[in-house]
Amino acid sequence: MPNSFPTVQLALKPGVIDLAWGQPDPQLLSVANMQRALDLAQKQFGADMLAYGADAGAGPLLDYLWRRVQEREGRALTHEQIMLTGGNSDALDQICAHFTKPGDTVLVEAPTYHLAVRILRDHHLDVIPAPTDADGLRVNALQELLAELKRVGKHPKFLYIIPTFHNPTGASLSAGRRRGLVKVAETERLLIVEDDVYRELAYDAPAPPSLWSLAPDGVALRMGSFAKSLAPGLRLGWLTGKAEQIQRLALGGLRDSGGGVNHFTAMLVAAFCEAGMYDAQIATLRATYRERRDALCDAIARFMPAAAFEKPGGGFFLWVNLPETIDTQTLRARAAEYNVDFIHGARFFTDGRASNALRLAFSLYPPEELQEAARRLRKTIVT
Amino acid sequence: MPNSFPTVQLALKPGVIDLAWGQPDPQLLSVANMQRALDLAQKQFGADMLAYGADAGAGPLLDYLWRRVQEREGRALTHEQIMLTGGNSDALDQICAHFTKPGDTVLVEAPTYHLAVRILRDHHLDVIPAPTDADGLRVNALQELLAELKRVGKHPKFLYIIPTFHNPTGASLSAGRRRGLVKVAETERLLIVEDDVYRELAYDAPAPPSLWSLAPDGVALRMGSFAKSLAPGLRLGWLTGKAEQIQRLALGGLRDSGGGVNHFTAMLVAAFCEAGMYDAQIATLRATYRERRDALCDAIARFMPAAAFEKPGGGFFLWVNLPETIDTQTLRARAAEYNVDFIHGARFFTDGRASNALRLAFSLYPPEELQEAARRLRKTIVT
Numbered sequence: 082m083p084n085s086f087p088t089v090q091l092a093l094k095p096g097v098i099d100l101a102w103g104q105p106d107p108q109l110l111s112v113a114n115m116q117r118a119l120d121l122a123q124k125q126f127g128a129d130m131l132a133y134g135a136d137a138g139a140g141p142l143l144d145y146l147w148r149r150v151q152e153r154e155g156r157a158l159t160h161e162q163i164m165l166t167g168g169n170s171d172a173l174d175q176i177c178a179h180f181t182k183p184g185d186t187v188l189v190e191a192p193t194y195h196l197a198v199r200i201l202r203d204h205h206l207d208v209i210p211a212p213t214d215a216d217g218l219r220v221n222a223l224q225e226l227l228a229e230l231k232r233v234g235k236h237p238k239f240l241y242i243i244p245t246f247h248n249p250t251g252a253s254l255s256a257g258r259r260r261g262l263v264k265v266a267e268t269e270r271l272l273i274v275e276d277d278v279y280r281e282l283a284y285d286a287p288a289p290p291s292l293w294s295l296a297p298d299g300v301a302l303r304m305g306s307f308a309k310s311l312a313p314g315l316r317l318g319w320l321t322g323k324a325e326q327i328q329r330l331a332l333g334g335l336r337d338s339g340g341g342v343n344h345f346t347a348m349l350v351a352a353f354c355e356a357g358m359y360d361a362q363i364a365t366l367r368a369t370y371r372e373r374r375d376a377l378c379d380a381i382a383r384f385m386p387a388a389a390f391e392k393p394g395g396g397f398f399l400w401v402n403l404p405e406t407i408d409t410q411t412l413r414a415r416a417a418e419y420n421v422d423f424i425h426g427a428r429f430f431t432d433g434r435a436s437n438a439l440r441l442a443f444s445l446y447p448p449e450e451l452q453e454a455a456r457r458l459r460k461t462i463v464t
Numbered sequence: 465m466p467n468s469f470p471t472v473q474l475a476l477k478p479g480v481i482d483l484a485w486g487q488p489d490p491q492l493l494s495v496a497n498m499q500r501a502l503d504l505a506q507k508q509f510g511a512d513m514l515a516y517g518a519d520a521g522a523g524p525l526l527d528y529l530w531r532r533v534q535e536r537e538g539r540a541l542t543h544e545q546i547m548l549t550g551g552n553s554d555a556l557d558q559i560c561a562h563f564t565k566p567g568d569t570v571l572v573e574a575p576t577y578h579l580a581v582r583i584l585r586d587h588h589l590d591v592i593p594a595p596t597d598a599d600g601l602r603v604n605a606l607q608e609l610l611a612e613l614k615r616v617g618k619h620p621k622f623l624y625i626i627p628t629f630h631n632p633t634g635a636s637l638s639a640g641r642r643r644g645l646v647k648v649a650e651t652e653r654l655l656i657v658e659d660d661v662y663r664e665l666a667y668d669a670p671a672p673p674s675l676w677s678l679a680p681d682g683v684a685l686r687m688g689s690f691a692k693s694l695a696p697g698l699r700l701g702w703l704t705g706k707a708e709q710i711q712r713l714a715l716g717g718l719r720d721s722g723g724g725v726n727h728f729t730a731m732l733v734a735a736f737c738e739a740g741m742y743d744a745q746i747a748t749l750r751a752t753y754r755e756r757r758d759a760l761c762d763a764i765a766r767f768m769p770a771a772a773f774e775k776p777g778g779g780f781f782l783w784v785n786l787p788e789t790i791d792t793q794t795l796r797a798r799a800a801e802y803n804v805d806f807i808h809g810a811r812f813f814t815d816g817r818a819s820n821a822l823r824l825a826f827s828l829y830p831p832e833e834l835q836e837a838a839r840r841l842r843k844t845i846v847t
Contacts, residue, residue, distance in 0.1 A: 086523035086530070086543060088509070088731075090516040090723050107511035115514070115728075119502050126471070128490035131498070131695035133473040140469035147469070160469060167550065170722030178557070178587070182566050199717025204561070312514035314727035334582025339553030340473050343726050344697035345498075348471075 089314075098454040099422040100441040103248060103397050109369060110312050114358050115349065122352035134344030136336035137327075138165025138319075141351035146319050149354075150305075154294040161324035164331045167342045168318045169278050172304040173197060173241070176274055177204035179329050181238045186230065188240040190218050192400075192429030192438075194248045194276065197241055209237070210431050215391055217244060217254035220261040227269050239272040239302075245288050246279035249429045249440035250400040251393025253289050263296045273301040278318075279396035281310035281363045284371035288395060299323035307350065309397070310363055315346050374399070376448035377441060380455035385462065397444040400426075402437055403462065409439040412461060421457035472697075481837040482805040483824040486631060486780050492752060493695050497741045498732065505735035517727030519719040520710075521548025521702075524734035529702050532737075533688075537677040544707035547714045550725045551701045552661050555687040556580060556624070559657055560587035562712050564621045569613065571623040573601050575783075575812030575821075577631045577659065580624055592620070593814050598774055600627060600637035603644040610652050622655040622685075628671050629662035632812045632823035633783040634776025636672050646679040656684040661701075662779035664693035664746045667754035671778060682706035690733065692780070693746055698729050753780070759831030760824060763838035768845065780827040783809075785820055786845065792822040795844060804840035 091107070093099055122130060126141065137143065143163060151158050166172035181187065183205035189198060191210030201208050209230070212222045223240075230237065244254035244262075254262065266273050275292045293303030299322070306318035320327060330336070341347065353359060377399055378392050389402040403409065409425035416422055426436030443451055474490070476482055505513060509524065520526065526546060534541050549555035564570065566588035572581060574593030584591050592613070595605045606623075613620065627637035627645075637645070649656050658675045676686030682705070689701035703710060713719070724730065736742060760782055761775050772785040786792065792808035799805055809819025826834055 086520065086526035087518040088512050088523035089518055089727075104516055107515050110511045110514040112506055112511055112514060116502060116506055119499060123495055123499055128493045128495055129471050129697075131493040131495060131697040132490050133487055133696045135470040135472055137469065140471035143469035167726070168722050170718050174561075174718045178561060182588070194721075196717060196721035199720055201717075203717045205565070308722075312728070313516045313723060314512075314514040314731075316722065316726050316728070334579060334584075334586045335553050335557045337582055338577075338579035339551050339691075339699065340696060343550070343699050343729065344472075345695070345699070346726070346729050348697075 097420045097422060098446060098450055098457065100443070100445075100454055101422045101424045102445055103442045104445060105309060105313060106369075106445050109366060111358065111362050114353065114362075118349050118353035118356065118358065121356055122349050125352060126348050130345050130348040133339070134341030134347065136341055137163075137331040138341040139344050139347035139351060142347045142354070145351055145354045150321060154291060156294045158321065159324060162327055163319060163321050164327050165342055165347055166304065166318040166320050167316045168308050168313070169276055169304040169306045170196070170200060171316070171342065172318055172320050173200050173274065173276070175330050176239070176302060177201060177206065179333065180272070181206055186235045186237045188223075188226070188237045189431065190242055190247070191431065192249055192426065193241065193431070194243060195428045197276065198431055201241065206238075208431050211240070213250070213252075215252060216258060217247065217252050218242060218258065218262060220258050220265055223262070224265055227265070227271065237271060239274045240266070241274045241276065242292070243276040243278075244292055245277060246282060246393060246396030247398075248279070248396065249398050249424070249426075251396055251398045252391065252400075253394055256289065259289065259292060259295055263292060263300060266300050267297055275301050275303040277303050278306040278309055280305065282366060282370060282397070283395040284367060284374055285394050293321055299326065302326055310366065311350070311359060315350060316343055317347055317350055370397070370444060372448060373443040373446065373451060377443040377451040377455065380452040381458075384455045384459040387462070397442050399441045399443060401439050401441060403439070405437050407437050407462070408435045409437060410435065412439070416458070416461045419457040419460050421454050421461065423458075480803045480805060481829060481833055481840065483826070483828070483837055484805045484807045485828055486825045487828060488692060488696060489752075489828050492749060494741065494745050497736065497745070501732050501736035501739065501741065504739055505732050508735060509731050513728050513731040516722070517724030517730065519724055520714040521724040522727050522730035522734060525730045525737070528734055528737045533704060537674060539677045541704060542707060545710055546702060546704050547710050548725055548730055549687065549701040549703050550699045551691050551696070552659055552687040552689045553579070553583060554699070554725065555701055555703050556583050556657065556659070558713055559622070559685060560584060560589065562716065563655070564589055569618045569620045571606075571609070571620045572814060573625055573630070574814065575632055575809065576624065576814070577626060578811045580659065581814055584624065589621075591814050594623070596633070596635070598635060600630065600635050600641060601625060601645060603641050603648055606645070607648055610648075610654065620654060622657045623649070624657045624659065625675070626659040626661075627675055628660060629665060629776060629779030631662070631779065632781050632807070634779055634781045635774065635783070636777055639672065642672065642675060642678055646675060646683060649683050650680055658684050658686040660686050661689045661692055663688065665749060665753060665780070666778040667750060667757055668777050676704055682709065685709055693749065694733070694742060698733060699726055700730055700733055753827060755831060756826040756829070756834060757782070760826040760834040760838065763835040764841075767838045767842040770845070780825050782824045782826060784822050784824060786822070788820050790820050790845065791818045792820060793818065795822075799841070799844045802840040802843050804837050804844065806841075
């Protein structure tokens with residue numbers, strides 16, 4: 082038994098450059114500004130920070146997000162169409178609880194975020210993969226899959242998708258496919274659950290429009306989050322969608338009993354955002370992570386000419402395809418010898434297939450260490 | 465549409481003394497000490513406050529609770545037998561998600577906390593009431609109920625119970641019944657889900673031992689919370705039980721993906737507690753709420769001689785029985801005329817029965833206003 086409980090998830094082995102962790106660099110987190118925000122929040126809100134929060138979430142933060150989402154995404158939003166969540170994991174968990182029952186079918190991309198699949202399976206859902214390529218989900222293939230499922234009497238409750246700066250591939254769904262997917266979803270009455278956690282981390286151009294902003298009301302539920310753009314330990318996000326969908330969660334027993342999620346932190350973050358510190362933080366993160374992405378892409382291209390990858394326009398991840406003879410799962414043991422780590426591609430497929438791909442996160446290390454990681458990866462593969 | 469989103473749940477009408485709200489008095493919340501705690505936490509924990517928290521919850525707070533629970537309750541606890549939750553509403557929601565499926569049967573006391581029933585029903589559970597009297601749950605009647613359910617092929621997944629300073633009755637389960645209940649639960653393999661949120665608010669003597677502390681490993685899951693003893697807006701609590709049960713929640717997909725619940729606040733509260741501010745806060749709350757309880761009890765006895773009640777040993781609530789001819793639901797319209805409010809007894813029964821009882825919360829008002837509330841209630845009834 083350990084002497085004390087662990088504090089955080091992140092656990093790095095000394096000497097190992099571990100590109101498996103899809104987490105923000107702790108050194109980029111704005112610890113001191115949180116103190117400033119608490120000063121501001123306490124002056125402005127006093128005891129309201131500590132009371133039961135309003136069911137849909139802390140008003141001051143919803144005010145901020147309500148304005149911001151409309152300004153940035155050019156889509157009008159009523160007060161009933163947005164609520165706070167405890168981050169996207171919590172949002173997905175609550176969507177499962179309120180919109181599915183055990184045995185229901187849901188769709189995910191292949192590959193997809195492996196831990197979202199764990200949440201879906203905890204709700205005893207039948208998780209079916211839909212094929213993707215370098216432009217993201219293949220909408221035609223999705224249509225075929227839906228037709229096939231219909232023939233066996235199955236109607237998926239929703240499609241979980243990360244269309245923007247995808248985890249693990251870094252890809253963004255092309256503009257044409259966004260329109261196509263929205264149309265298919267509308268026609269087939271397929272709810273889109275859009276994981277939009279990387280939206281603010283766009284390095285070359287503004288992020289593509291969210292599926293939610295393109296879709297008719299009720300077609301898409303969009304999960305936004307402060308986890309990557311501000312700090313994961315805050316456990317705060319937001320959900321936009323049709324009023325009826327949002328209010329099903331916001332007016333449920335959980336919120337009626339306990340009040341809005343994570344209220345104290347939400348009030349603090351409201352003050353943080355209103356003081357302009359959120360936009361400043363995003364600017365810092367973009368500049369820093371852009372440099373890291375470039376460094377890793379350059380190093381992989383230089384040291385691993387046999388590796389194929391697309392440079393991601395944002396997010397945390399580089400998805401590298403090695404020659405097809407290589408199973409990256411068996412490669413990890415060799416990587417350990419060279420003090421480097423990654424997640425093997427198979428982890429992101431629900432059907433347990435082997436994969437010659439691997440996911441590299443460039444968020445956690447400065448450029449020099451990313452270059453060194455590429456050198457070690459080369460040795461892992463070449464030797 | 466309102467101009468802005470509401471900040472908190474609590475909404476009082478000017479001039480009305482509203483004893484319906486079972487909430488802490490905002491003026492007793494330790495806003496300034498939170499600032500002090502953040503100073504301490506930032507110095508001690510730095511960026512660890514903002515990173516993904518460990519799955520079972522922030523280590524420093526678990527360290528504190530692990531020691532405290534063992535010291536106070538005299539029961540040894542392994543590291544695997546405790547985890548943090550987002551308060552008891554979150555804990556109950558997660559227990560439903562992981563230990564039940566739609567259509568399962570669960571038991572509650574009659575009366576019980578009405579909003580817990582909403583959470584149970586959101587999970588599509590069949591909620592069956594078990595009879596109580598002034599000493600709490602009638603264990604013999606529970607045994608008969610279980611036998612009756614067994615005859616129709618039903619085995620309840622758990623019993624949700626508030627054995628200590630009950631909501632709404634204020635009653636505590638007697639020592640004999642605690643032992644009896646634990647024995648029945650063990651024999652009948654009935655999981656006890658113990659809502660222990662009022663434990664620290666004991667006004668006359670230490671709170672009775674938790675069912676969890678009396679029961680063999682695996683028989684009871686105990687939900688503790690900071691909501692009443694520190695602040696509801698923090699959304700923080702803890703869960704103790706068998707390692708296998710606790711780890712089913714702590715190692716689920718939700719925590720694997722998002723990290724421990726409400727991590728930043730948990731780290732702040734760890735510093736708050738370790739600095740001795742939690743014990744100081746509890747001492748203040750006990751003294752203040754004791755005075756309020758006494759004031760309301762005295763005033764009800766003086767102004768409403770036809771009202772029957774037991775003085776509660778802790779918690780927030782007085783459960784008042786009026787003459788049987790009075791339906792307290794219809795009484796509320798008259799109460800509004802006299803600028804006083806309460807929750808009518810029927811709300812706390814799952815079968816929609818009428819009730820001559822009402823729940824008065826004494827937590828929110830100073831003694832003089834509680835006396836005035838009793839005067840207004842008398843007018844409501846007498847006129």
